[in-house]
Amino acid sequence: MNDVPLLVYLGIGLFMFVTGAVGVVVRRNPVVVFMCIELMLNAVNLTFLAFARYAPSPLVADKQPTWMAGQMAVIFVMAVAAAEVAVGLGIIMAIFRLKNKVDLDELSSMRG
């Protein structure tokens, strides 16, 4: 689609990122907080792809064009997000087994 301005994609990505950030602060259920983090990661992915598509394209590392570099970043973000979710949900399970509650405002034993 050639006649869509870059700003449309960036605006969608920015809105999703801000919504995710607000959700991380507001919600007290750790699973929902993780979902909001996923939302933020996906917003960044969308921004990466939009810039990769629209940026003028000098060759970057190892003679790869910029539009490939953006997609590589998205692939690595997805892989890191998958590992993060697996470990994070494991931690939530462990906390639940230990304390029998998962309210983030109640879990203040590490408050310094």
Place this chain on the structure above:
Amino acid sequence: MDLNQLQLPAITPNMVIIGLLGMIAVVTAIGVVAFNNPIRSMLSLVANFFTLAFIYFSMGADMMGITQIVVYTGAIMVLFLFVIMLLNLSTDSLVATKKFDIKPLLALPVGLGVFALILSQILMPFKDVVKTSAPDATATAVGWGSPQAIGRTLFTGYVWPFEVISLLLMVGIVGAILLARRRVEV
């Protein structure tokens, strides 16, 4: 900045499509935060990720859209669903209801402020960028987001990051098993 200088883009079929997809993405993103029930939040997030995959398709990033559907809606969200059902989080009994919480009241103006600030100060310089540089798929050439192009780049210029990521995923698997395992008395 004079608002009159901001001319709106012409209404084309492509603008209509991206406008619809963007609206769905925005509404479902709000749904993730606003729903009280975690299951509803999760379904809203699944809808959001599907919409995002379609946005990727509309940009010509085919491989990324397919990966988005397979990895996020297929794998990660099912993991979320498993944990929600294992913890039985859908009842709100685990999260105590408070009489008064200041955070939601503050969050809306702060969020809107950050949105307006970044949009006006960082994104507005890009308002004239309409021309794409990445090649779209044609009858004779592969597009910038095709599996061929991504595979070639991933296994030539980015092979070491790829290997490091595989190591990270393996550590993640072992860590998740270790954390979720029931402790045995020794």
